[in-house]
Amino acid sequence: MTAGWLRTGEVAEAAGVNVQTLRYYHRRGLLEEPQRSNGGHRLYPRETVTVLRVIKAAQRLGFTLDEVADLVEAASHRHGRDRGLQVRATAKLAEVERKIADLEAIRQTLIQALDAGCDDLAACAGSPCCPLPFSELAGGERHVDVK
Numbered sequence: 001m002t003a004g005w006l007r008t009g010e011v012a013e014a015a016g017v018n019v020q021t022l023r024y025y026h027r028r029g030l031l032e033e034p035q036r037s038n039g040g041h042r043l044y045p046r047e048t049v050t051v052l053r054v055i056k057a058a059q060r061l062g063f064t065l066d067e068v069a070d071l072v073e074a075a076s077h078r079h080g081r082d083r084g085l086q087v088r089a090t091a092k093l094a095e096v097e098r099k100i101a102d103l104e105a106i107r108q109t110l111i112q113a114l115d116a117g118c119d120d121l122a123a124c125a126g127s128p129c130c131p132l133p134f135s136e137l138a139g140g141e142r143h144v145d146v147k
Contacts, residue, residue, distance in 0.1 A: 005035060005043035015052035022052065028065060030055060030072055062092055109133065 006014065012022045025031050031051060034042040051072070058068045067088060074084035112131035113124070124130040 004046060006046060006048070007037075008034075008042050008044070011044045011048050011052070014049045015056070017052055017056065025052070025055060028069060030065070030069055062096060063088070067092075 008019055008022060012019045015022075022031070026034070031044070031048060034044045034048075037043050055065075055068050055072075058071065059065070063071070071085060071088060109131060116124075116129065116131050118124040118130060118132065121132075124132060
Protein backbone atom coordinates (compact mmCIF):
# COMPACT_ATOMS: atom_id res chain seq x y z
CA MET A 1 0.00 0.00 0.00
CA THR A 2 2.92 2.39 0.54
CA ALA A 3 4.21 2.29 -3.07
CA GLY A 4 3.84 5.82 -4.44
CA TRP A 5 2.91 7.19 -1.02
CA LEU A 6 5.09 9.14 1.37
CA ARG A 7 5.08 9.29 5.14
CA THR A 8 4.83 12.63 6.93
CA GLY A 9 8.58 13.00 7.47
CA GLU A 10 9.36 12.10 3.87
CA VAL A 11 6.89 14.68 2.54
CA ALA A 12 8.22 17.36 4.86
CA GLU A 13 11.83 16.67 3.91
CA ALA A 14 11.12 16.56 0.17
CA ALA A 15 9.19 19.85 0.34
CA GLY A 16 11.73 21.59 2.57
CA VAL A 17 9.36 22.19 5.48
CA ASN A 18 9.30 20.77 8.97
CA VAL A 19 6.77 18.18 10.12
CA GLN A 20 4.95 20.71 12.30
CA THR A 21 4.40 22.93 9.25
CA LEU A 22 2.97 19.98 7.34
CA ARG A 23 0.60 19.16 10.19
CA TYR A 24 -0.42 22.82 10.54
CA TYR A 25 -1.22 23.10 6.83
CA HIS A 26 -3.25 19.91 7.11
CA ARG A 27 -5.25 21.34 10.05
CA ARG A 28 -5.80 24.55 8.08
CA GLY A 29 -7.31 22.53 5.24
CA LEU A 30 -4.56 23.31 2.75
CA LEU A 31 -3.83 19.62 2.25
CA GLU A 32 -6.17 16.76 1.55
CA GLU A 33 -6.80 14.11 4.17
CA PRO A 34 -3.97 11.56 3.99
CA GLN A 35 -4.44 7.84 3.68
CA ARG A 36 -3.51 5.66 6.64
CA SER A 37 -1.18 2.69 6.54
CA ASN A 38 -2.11 -0.57 8.28
CA GLY A 39 0.07 0.68 11.15
CA GLY A 40 -1.81 4.00 11.34
CA HIS A 41 0.88 6.17 9.72
CA ARG A 42 -0.27 9.05 7.55
CA LEU A 43 0.49 8.45 3.90
CA TYR A 44 0.45 11.31 1.40
CA PRO A 45 0.46 11.12 -2.39
CA ARG A 46 3.65 12.41 -4.00
CA GLU A 47 1.73 15.43 -5.36
CA THR A 48 1.57 16.74 -1.79
CA VAL A 49 5.22 17.78 -2.12
CA THR A 50 4.28 19.99 -5.08
CA VAL A 51 1.32 21.47 -3.18
CA LEU A 52 3.61 22.32 -0.25
CA ARG A 53 6.15 23.94 -2.55
CA VAL A 54 3.37 25.99 -4.17
CA ILE A 55 2.13 27.11 -0.74
CA LYS A 56 5.62 28.20 0.33
CA ALA A 57 6.21 30.00 -3.00
CA ALA A 58 2.89 31.84 -2.64
CA GLN A 59 3.85 32.89 0.88
CA ARG A 60 7.18 34.23 -0.39
CA LEU A 61 5.20 36.29 -2.90
CA GLY A 62 3.34 37.88 0.00
CA PHE A 63 0.13 35.84 0.05
CA THR A 64 -1.22 35.07 3.51
CA LEU A 65 -2.21 31.51 4.39
CA ASP A 66 -5.87 32.53 4.14
CA GLU A 67 -5.22 33.83 0.62
CA VAL A 68 -3.31 30.65 -0.24
CA ALA A 69 -6.23 28.58 1.08
CA ASP A 70 -8.58 30.52 -1.22
CA LEU A 71 -6.27 29.85 -4.17
CA VAL A 72 -6.02 26.15 -3.35
CA GLU A 73 -9.80 25.95 -2.92
CA ALA A 74 -10.44 27.76 -6.21
CA ALA A 75 -8.02 25.47 -8.04
CA SER A 76 -9.56 22.29 -6.62
CA HIS A 77 -13.11 23.28 -7.66
CA ARG A 78 -12.16 24.61 -11.06
CA HIS A 79 -14.75 24.13 -13.78
CA GLY A 80 -13.31 25.57 -16.93
CA ARG A 81 -10.78 28.37 -16.75
CA ASP A 82 -10.55 29.82 -13.23
CA ARG A 83 -9.13 33.32 -13.22
CA GLY A 84 -8.80 33.34 -9.45
CA LEU A 85 -5.02 33.50 -9.56
CA GLN A 86 -5.07 36.37 -12.05
CA VAL A 87 -7.45 38.41 -9.90
CA ARG A 88 -5.59 37.64 -6.68
CA ALA A 89 -2.16 38.23 -8.19
CA THR A 90 -3.32 41.58 -9.60
CA ALA A 91 -4.60 42.63 -6.16
CA LYS A 92 -1.39 41.42 -4.48
CA LEU A 93 0.72 43.34 -7.00
CA ALA A 94 -1.24 46.53 -6.26
CA GLU A 95 -0.69 45.95 -2.52
CA VAL A 96 3.05 45.42 -3.06
CA GLU A 97 3.28 48.57 -5.19
CA ARG A 98 1.54 50.59 -2.42
CA LYS A 99 4.02 49.23 0.11
CA ILE A 100 6.94 50.11 -2.16
CA ALA A 101 5.60 53.66 -2.55
CA ASP A 102 5.24 53.95 1.24
CA LEU A 103 8.77 52.65 1.76
CA GLU A 104 10.14 55.06 -0.84
CA ALA A 105 8.44 57.98 0.95
CA ILE A 106 9.94 56.80 4.25
CA ARG A 107 13.35 56.49 2.59
CA GLN A 108 13.19 60.01 1.19
CA THR A 109 12.10 61.48 4.53
CA LEU A 110 14.95 59.72 6.34
CA ILE A 111 17.45 60.99 3.76
CA GLN A 112 16.13 64.54 4.28
CA ALA A 113 16.40 64.14 8.06
CA LEU A 114 20.01 62.98 7.73
CA ASP A 115 20.83 65.79 5.30
CA ALA A 116 19.24 68.35 7.66
CA GLY A 117 21.42 67.05 10.48
CA CYS A 118 18.51 66.06 12.70
CA ASP A 119 20.02 64.60 15.84
CA ASP A 120 17.44 65.22 18.57
CA LEU A 121 13.81 64.29 17.92
CA ALA A 122 12.41 66.71 20.50
CA ALA A 123 14.46 69.63 19.16
CA CYS A 124 13.74 68.67 15.57
CA ALA A 125 9.99 68.43 16.18
CA GLY A 126 9.96 72.04 17.30
CA SER A 127 11.94 73.34 14.33
CA PRO A 128 10.09 74.66 11.27
CA CYS A 129 12.79 73.30 8.96
CA CYS A 130 12.53 69.74 10.29
CA PRO A 131 11.75 67.34 7.41
CA LEU A 132 10.20 64.71 9.69
CA PRO A 133 6.39 64.76 9.41
CA PHE A 134 5.68 64.58 13.14
CA SER A 135 2.10 65.85 12.93
CA GLU A 136 1.25 63.47 10.07
CA LEU A 137 2.80 60.50 11.85
CA ALA A 138 0.89 61.31 15.03
CA GLY A 139 -2.41 61.22 13.16
CA GLY A 140 -2.97 64.84 12.30
CA GLU A 141 -2.48 68.23 13.81
CA ARG A 142 -3.37 68.39 17.49
CA HIS A 143 -2.17 71.35 19.46
CA VAL A 144 -1.92 70.95 23.20
CA ASP A 145 -1.21 73.88 25.45
CA VAL A 146 1.46 72.99 27.95
CA LYS A 147 1.48 75.16 31.07
